[in-house]
Amino acid sequence: MSEVSSIWVCPPHNALQAAREFLAANGVNYLLAQFVDLHGGIKSKSVPVECLQDLTTDGAGFAGGAILGFDMSPQDPEYMLVADLQTLTLLPWLPGYASVRGVGTVSGEAYEMDPRNVLAAQTERLAKRGWRLMTGLEPEFYLLRRDEDGSIKPFDSTDDMRQPTYDYRGITRNTAFLEGMHKSLKAVGLEVYQIDHEDANGQFEMNFKYDEAMQSADNITFFKMAAREIANNVGAIASFLPKLNANTTGNGMHVHCSLVDEQGTNLFNDDSDGNGMGLSKLAYHFIAGVMQHAHGLCALLCPSVNSYKRLMIGTAERPSWAPVFIAYGDNNRSAMVRIPYGRLEVRIGDSAMNPYLATAAIIAAGLDGIDRELQAPEPHSLNFYDMTLAQITEMGVERLPETLKDALDALASDQVLKDALGERLIGSFIKLKRDEWHEYHRTVSEWETERYLTFY
Known part of the structure; x- marks a missing residue:
């Protein structure tokens, strides 16, 4: 049998x-x-x-x-x-x-x-040219528990190191959840190739193999559903909140990208690249398009009020690992786009993003760069965390929007993204998110009470 x-x-x-x-x-x-x-x-x-x-x-x-x-x-x-x-x-x-x-x-x-239909329309634009976008999405998430007093803490009560990155105990003391996730993903054909404890207490990353853009978006949606349900089964909370508190790193969702032709040849790869990053002219045009539309893209890849508490300037001693500057460079994790040789990694997104809309927007921005033959600026293979904001500004490098409102304003004025994803959809998205922004500003936080109660 x-x-x-x-x-x-x-x-x-x-x-x-x-x-x-x-x-x-x-x-x-x-x-x-x-x-x-x-x-x-x-x-x-x-x-x-x-x-x-x-x-x-x-x-x-x-x-x-x-x-x-x-x-x-x-x-x-x-x-x-x-x-x-x-x-x-x-x-x-x-x-x-x-x-x-x-x-x-x-x-x-x-x-x-329908966000999936929106991505389908963008992948069809690629298909008409004989291209496909391959993406690898890297989900970061917190594994948490809620105490009797209502406070939120790491699921593993011993996960309290100041710098827990890659600590083996993060793996060995959370095996019920992590093995449950791995077995479930493997059972349906998702090839997990690494699991690690990230920079924050209770934070993990689980990477699985890249795929075509639509399949990757479906996979990450499946992943998030699996994480929530398997966590619930062991008495935990799997959270994709971009930033849990001011003292921890946030949950990013980096998007690795490469265009391939009908034979599967990577069109972004060119070993003769004078910059030594293995990129073709097509790749540089795509990067230029992504950078050109960075402000509007930010609204779709960083779609919550909380997202912008992740996009903060870090320091060399304690980097945020979230890029703030519109730049790219060879393996540069402090820039918006990192080049891991022959492909690119868009690093601004977080785990709150809608993967269908985010991927569709990246395609639209990249195609605009290709169609208009936009020229990417010089790469910056340096650590932006080592520099002052004034120094970075002198280099002509802009920073990403600092708030959801700023990003929404940029998206509202980005006609390329509106035409590609649909005026009606972008209008509805902006309305939904501006309502969120206004609701946030009507909320009086504990910080305000503590700071101003007897201040005046």
Whole structure:
């Protein structure tokens, strides 16, 4: 008797029947039909497995007016999630369940406000040129617990070193969660190649193999769902909050990028690069586009009020590891774009970002650089943390927006990103985030009370 595989490979023909057999062999009774809202929050309906065919034709219906940022009203037609069987994935931590994603439609047409559709449109722009964007997303997250008094602390109570980076105890004392994550990701075909304790107490990074842009975005969404549920199963909280407190490093979500052709050749690689970074002219144009649109990109890659507490200037002794300056350089982690030879790593994003919108925006910015043949400035392979702000400004290097409001203002004036991702979607995103900004400013913090209670 052959062993049942937990990894789904969608065949080019008879996919529906093959899916039924795969689901039956793995004891699946329910499918979670999933999509994300503008925040990147995962939304689902549970669909009995016997309704699989309907899910691939009519889809699962949702009241669009209840979905954040989808710009729909109670009287509008339903938002329908039509399943794409290529995305079928078991949920190893939840026996009897699988997830599926697809195309969000309204009145039979792909809906312009669906973030996955937005990324699909940008990858199609690449496909017309015979290109694909390969991305590797590196998720950082906190593993926490809530004490009886309501305070938030690292899940491992002994994780209290001032500099816990790479400490072996971070791995050995959290094996129930980390091994659960690894086994679940491996079971569905995600190749985890390293797990480490990061710079903050309770902070981890788990890296898995790169893939095509859409698949990577699907994978990171699956990863976040898995992390939350497996953490919950061991009594912990997996948090993708960008910045937990002022004294710790934040949760970044770095995006490694390379354009490849139909044969899989890396179009960003050129060993004759005079700068010694292995980059082609195409790569330099792409970098120039990303830098040109850095301010607007920041709103989509760093989408919360809290994000900008991560984008702070560090010091050489205690760097923030979050880039603040619009620059690039050879293996330079203090710049917005790091070059690990022959590809680029966009380092500004954090773990709160919607991976579909963020990746779509990076493609749009990069293509603008390519189409207009924008010239990247000279690379800076130096440590910006060693320099004063005045010195950096003298070099002509700008800094990223300091607040969500500044980033939103930049996005609102970036016509290239608005045209690429859609005026309506960007308008809804900006409204959603400006509401968040205003709500934040109406909140009186503990810091304000302590500072001003008897100050005046």
